[in-house]
Amino acid sequence: MNDIIVRLEQVVKRFSGRTAPAEIGLELPRGEVIGVIGPNGAGKTTLLKLIAGLLYPDGGKVLVRGKPAARRRSSEVAYMPEKGGLYPFFTVTETVRYYRTVFADFDENKAREMLDYMQLDQQQTAGDLSRGERGRLKLVMALSRQVPLVLLDEPLAGLDPMIRKSILKGLITFIDLPRQTVLLSTHEVEEVEPVLDRVVALRGGKLVRADVLETIRCMHGENLVDWMEETFL
Numbered sequence: 001m002n003d004i005i006v007r008l009e010q011v012v013k014r015f016s017g018r019t020a021p022a023e024i025g026l027e028l029p030r031g032e033v034i035g036v037i038g039p040n041g042a043g044k045t046t047l048l049k050l051i052a053g054l055l056y057p058d059g060g061k062v063l064v065r066g067k068p069a070a071r072r073r074s075s076e077v078a079y080m081p082e083k084g085g086l087y088p089f090f091t092v093t094e095t096v097r098y099y100r101t102v103f104a105d106f107d108e109n110k111a112r113e114m115l116d117y118m119q120l121d122q123q124q125t126a127g128d129l130s131r132g133e134r135g136r137l138k139l140v141m142a143l144s145r146q147v148p149l150v151l152l153d154e155p156l157a158g159l160d161p162m163i164r165k166s167i168l169k170g171l172i173t174f175i176d177l178p179r180q181t182v183l184l185s186t187h188e189v190e191e192v193e194p195v196l197d198r199v200v201a202l203r204g205g206k207l208v209r210a211d212v213l214e215t216i217r218c219m220h221g222e223n224l225v226d227w228m229e230e231t232f233l
């Protein structure tokens with residue numbers, strides 16, 4: 001069995017003169033929680049969209065389970081965007097129903113269990129939920145899909161520390177390891193460090209480092225935040 005779930009071969013994406021990512025080569029093993037970190041504009045969202053098949057590379061290859069990433073392969077990848085991703089007029093219950101209709105792999109029982117855990121009022125519309133509640137609902141929808149790859153773009157952005165904690169706890173409680181691999185982009189490095197197996201660090205569209213967290217800790221004798229400060233500042 002091939003243990004590599006995502007492979008990038010010299011991937012280039014250009015936006016009107018800007019190049020991000022620039023010639024990224026990367027292999028990500030299945031069954032891990034992987035953090036994509038880096039300063040603003042590093043290319044984190046673009047990387048996730050390329051893997052989700054929502055963007056196509058201008059050069060190189062993006063392979064998911066050995067085949068080119070493409071939107072029509074959404075049965076293998078759940079993508080949670082930082083913004084949007086919910087219909088504001090749907091209640092939580094209707095959102096679950098909608099996901100169940102659209103995605104054959106949607107596990108409604110898991111969704112209900114997670115909604116209880118996240119203490120979300122199922123009669124409220126997504127538009128009336130607070131930002132933190134919407135963040136939790138989006139996580140429920142993404143993790144309730146029985147897909148091998150879950151991509152979470154900035155799941156903690158703009159949320160208060162208690163909500164961030166509850167989202168991370170929900171993530172580690174409900175992720176189906178080792179069947180699922182989670183790739184999440186974040187600026188909240190210190191908070192996500194305990195749940196990460198591996199880190200992909202980007203800067204200006206370039207890959208700075210992709211490594212298991214333990215190696216970074218052992219080789220540098222420091223935590224991820226110290227390593228990041230040393231590397232990026």
Ligand SMILES: Nc1ncnc2c1ncn2[C@@H]1O[C@H](COP(=O)(O)OP(=O)(O)OP(=O)(O)O)[C@@H](O)[C@H]1O
Binds near residue numbers: 015
């Ligand atoms: N649709 C687009 N059109 C033009 N430029 C884009 C587009 N999408 C991304 N870019 C550019 O590509 C670069 C990488 O953007 P990206 O959003 O991937 O970075 P990021 O690391 O997710 O940033 P942030 O942490 O601020 O969310 C940036 O310079 C951005 O301006």
